[in-house]
Amino acid sequence: MSKDSRPGGRSARVRAAVHRATVELVQESGADKVTIPAVARRAGVNPSSVYRRWGTTAALLADVAAQQHEEGAPELLGDLRGDLERTAVWTLADLTRPGGVAFFRAEVAPDVDDRRAGLSECLRRVSGRFRIALEAAAERGEKTPSLEQVLDRVVAPIYFRVVFSIPETDEDYARALVGELCDRG
Known part of the structure; x- marks a missing residue:
């Protein structure tokens, strides 16, 4: 079984790390100062992985917002x-x-x-x-x-x-x- 086929595999870990890094950076400096390279650095992933999955900072922020809306209702x-x-x-x-x-x-x-x-x-x-x-x-x-x-x-x-x-x-x-x-x- 490959790592990506396990529940909570690499893809889920990368998404969670990127989301966590995004939230932290927004809280520290505001959304307008968040960049994909900064998020990738904080999350410990390659920026190309973030660009490939989300494309833009705005799309990443929107994805994080959507996930946060679903949690804790x-x-x-x-x-x-x-x-x-x-x-x-x-x-x-x-x-x-x-x-x-x-x-x-x-x-x-x-x-x-x-x-x-x-x-x-x-x-x-x-x-x-x-x-x-x-x-x-x-x-x-x-x-x-x-x-x-x-x-x-x-x-x-x-x-x-x-x-x-x-x-x-x-x-x-x-x-x-x-x-x-x-x-x-």
Whole structure:
């Protein structure tokens, strides 16, 4: 059996090392200062391996952002308001982590192969988190807002305030947005 055919083989190790190096460099110096040679050096891999797999720094940053979106999503509690609050707080934490906005910007940046694809993929991931909570509540017979209402009244304000560094965008703010949505009900 070759090394690459094993689960967690060389390819997975290289990807993990490159992702880890990218996150560290973004946190240390910001996304605009990250280069493929610097990532490769930090990850202990040949730059040609990084170029071959990702092509550009923007594509690498977008891939790291996509993976980070998939990790650590909150478990459902079985109550619509609680589930939406946990998901809103998790979304806020994901976006405000060190480098979070930089990864978001890289994911939707115009120099990624197709900007609309990056925007659509980001929206799909963010929507998916909330869709799970809405569908579970609907199955329990709870009255639920539409996904569009959640995006407009919870997600959009969080992203807007974080991207534009508006103070007081914290867990209480995220919970309040959910509360306002649910209380309109």
